[in-house]
Amino acid sequence: MTHAFAPDSAPLAGPSSSLTPHADTLRVAVVGGGPAGLMAAEALAAGGAQVDVFDAMPSVGRKFLLAGKGGLNLTHAEPRAAFTRRFGREAERVAAWLEALSPEGLRAWAEGLGIATFVGSSGKVFPAEMKAAPLLRAWLSRLRAAGVRFHQRHRWQPEGFGARSAEGGWTLHFDTPQGRAEHRADAVVLALGGGSWARLGSDGAWVAPLQAAGLPITPLAPSNCGFDIGWSAHLAERFAGTPLKNVRLACDGPDGERFDRLGECVLTATGLEGNLVYAASRLLRERLAQDGQAPLTLDLVPHRSQAELHKALASGQGTRSMANHLKEKAGLSGAPANLLREGLSLEDWNRQSRDPAWLAARIKALPLVAHAARPLDEAISSAGGVQLASLDDGLMVRHQPGLFCAGEMLDWDAPTGGYLLSASMASGRVAGQGVLAWWRSAARGAGAQA
Numbered sequence: 001m002t003h004a005f006a007p008d009s010a011p012l013a014g015p016s017s018s019l020t021p022h023a024d025t026l027r028v029a030v031v032g033g034g035p036a037g038l039m040a041a042e043a044l045a046a047g048g049a050q051v052d053v054f055d056a057m058p059s060v061g062r063k064f065l066l067a068g069k070g071g072l073n074l075t076h077a078e079p080r081a082a083f084t085r086r087f088g089r090e091a092e093r094v095a096a097w098l099e100a101l102s103p104e105g106l107r108a109w110a111e112g113l114g115i116a117t118f119v120g121s122s123g124k125v126f127p128a129e130m131k132a133a134p135l136l137r138a139w140l141s142r143l144r145a146a147g148v149r150f151h152q153r154h155r156w157q158p159e160g161f162g163a164r165s166a167e168g169g170w171t172l173h174f175d176t177p178q179g180r181a182e183h184r185a186d187a188v189v190l191a192l193g194g195g196s197w198a199r200l201g202s203d204g205a206w207v208a209p210l211q212a213a214g215l216p217i218t219p220l221a222p223s224n225c226g227f228d229i230g231w232s233a234h235l236a237e238r239f240a241g242t243p244l245k246n247v248r249l250a251c252d253g254p255d256g257e258r259f260d261r262l263g264e265c266v267l268t269a270t271g272l273e274g275n276l277v278y279a280a281s282r283l284l285r286e287r288l289a290q291d292g293q294a295p296l297t298l299d300l301v302p303h304r305s306q307a308e309l310h311k312a313l314a315s316g317q318g319t320r321s322m323a324n325h326l327k328e329k330a331g332l333s334g335a336p337a338n339l340l341r342e343g344l345s346l347e348d349w350n351r352q353s354r355d356p357a358w359l360a361a362r363i364k365a366l367p368l369v370a371h372a373a374r375p376l377d378e379a380i381s382s383a384g385g386v387q388l389a390s391l392d393d394g395l396m397v398r399h400q401p402g403l404f405c406a407g408e409m410l411d412w413d414a415p416t417g418g419y420l421l422s423a424s425m426a427s428g429r430v431a432g433q434g435v436l437a438w439w440r441s442a443a444r445g446a447g448a449q450a
Contacts, residue, residue: 025050026439029172029185031156033060034202035421036407036428037191038139039101043432044189045146049439052183053148054174055201056155061136062200063193067421071130074110075103075422077119086419088282090412093388094423100433101426103418113138124418153177158209170402187402187435191428194382194408195220204382206409215397216387218411222379224420225281226273227294227370232342239335240269247336248299249276250365253283254290262302267335271370278380279415284370285383294370299363300336306364313356322353330363339366381420383413394434395427402438406431 026049030037033055041051053060067073076083083103087094101109107117107125115135116128127135144150154174169186195204204220211217243266250260263276277284280296287294301309312329320328327333332340340362341349352358376382386405390398395410397403406427414420 026187026436027169027185028052028187028189028435029054029170029183030189030191031172032191032193032407032409033057033150033152034191034193034407034424035061035064036424036431037189038143039425039428040189040191040404040406040432040435041143041148042139042146043429044435045143045148047432047436049436051148052151052185053143054151054154054156054172054183056153057201058152060140060150060152061132063197063202064136064421065132066197066200067132069132071126072132072135073124073126073416073418073421074117075106075125076418077103077123077125083419086417087412087414087423090388094412094414094426096393097423097426097430101422101429103422106422106425110135113142122417151176154181158213187404187439189404189406189428189431189435190409191405191407191431192409194385195376196222196379196382198377202382202408204376207385210386214399216390218384218387220376220382220384221285222373222376223281223285223383223413224278224380224416225376225378226268226277226374227271227281227284228372228374229271229368229370231267231270235267235335235338235342236269239267239338242267242335243274244272244298244300244336246302247276248302249280249296250299251280251283251287251294251296254286257283259283267339270374272368273374275416279417281373281415282383282413285373288370288373296368296370297365298339298368300332300339300366301330301363304330306360309360309363310356313359332363342366342368380416381408381414383411385409385411387411392434393430394437395431396434396438401442402435404431404434 028044028049028051030041030051030053033053037053038060041053044051080102084091084095084098103125110117110127113135115138117125118128119125154176157173157175169184170188172183172185172188174181174183192206193202196202207217207220243264245264246262247265248260248262249265252258259280261276261279263279265272265274265276284294284296309330315329317325323333323337326337386409388411391405392398395404395406397405407424410427414423
């Protein structure tokens, strides 16, 4: 999905803002064949542009297809205000993208491709067939019918990027199996993906060249990822891979933002991962960046109050083992019961667990500390990227007229659950429409000067 840069790539230099459109059809190069790039290509083709999509991989949409293996989560059906809040600090900017392609609009778009969708019990929206491949096939067929041309195994090499051709515009160079190729375009949309899942193309290798070219870029960081906590050997060896169902995770971000949600996560050999942890990943990551550690709590029995647990545990252990006592009175066994002993010596556990008030409080708010996020390439997505302040409302780089950016390579963050994909596709439409608006404005300016 992403086009990696060569290590020795040179800084780019864009065309001047006095670019004069030629009389021919607007030519646009879209670099990156993921959802954002494809949506930009669709918007451009609908506006009459000649669009060429370049991708370094043998086929486009590879991460999109992988995401759809277990059921493609296109978007989410929750109310728009709640949907928008999922994007944290960039919620206002992302909300503007969603005006171009709302969650409802995305469902209608899929229907237009012949792909029916439905809302699951959690509010997530899926194709009726629960697969990404039929949607991608229909989409590519429509794009090709609209005249979009695809160039696979074309790895962008940005040396000399921005060199003006005789009629103005951009010159791009690609490494291909047949050797070096050159392509000229009036405008360029970069949809290079983030830094996770490098084997599918999203390797983040574009960061250094664009940074050297003067684009302000926030370092890429793992998002929707697991976190290392550091279990005892006993817990790691016996319970790694065990799901923790119906637990409540709570944590605070560095600015006091609170996360407190019911869900499911998984014990790993080093810590926790899974949907509930992914949803909290932004706050955990920001807390780690500020303090070097990120405290969190797990409520292991969220359907019962602390007072109720206290009363049950105080009824007396009798001759039962602590394991049987926890199972009978609190419904805890296996991994959750063993989690209660983490971070305590055997002596401390034996002493404190006799106190039903202490035990009930620990069950309701088990204190844990995340010490590190898992590596970027293990993450579902990445945060960081081209800073949004450097782009105008049409996602054009302010100091590089004709250069646009879209998708996960931008500095915004979103949880899984349809939010990330939905907003990525919306940003692609905004970038495509932004190119068309910029071109019309440039044409009007050229006409006025004439």
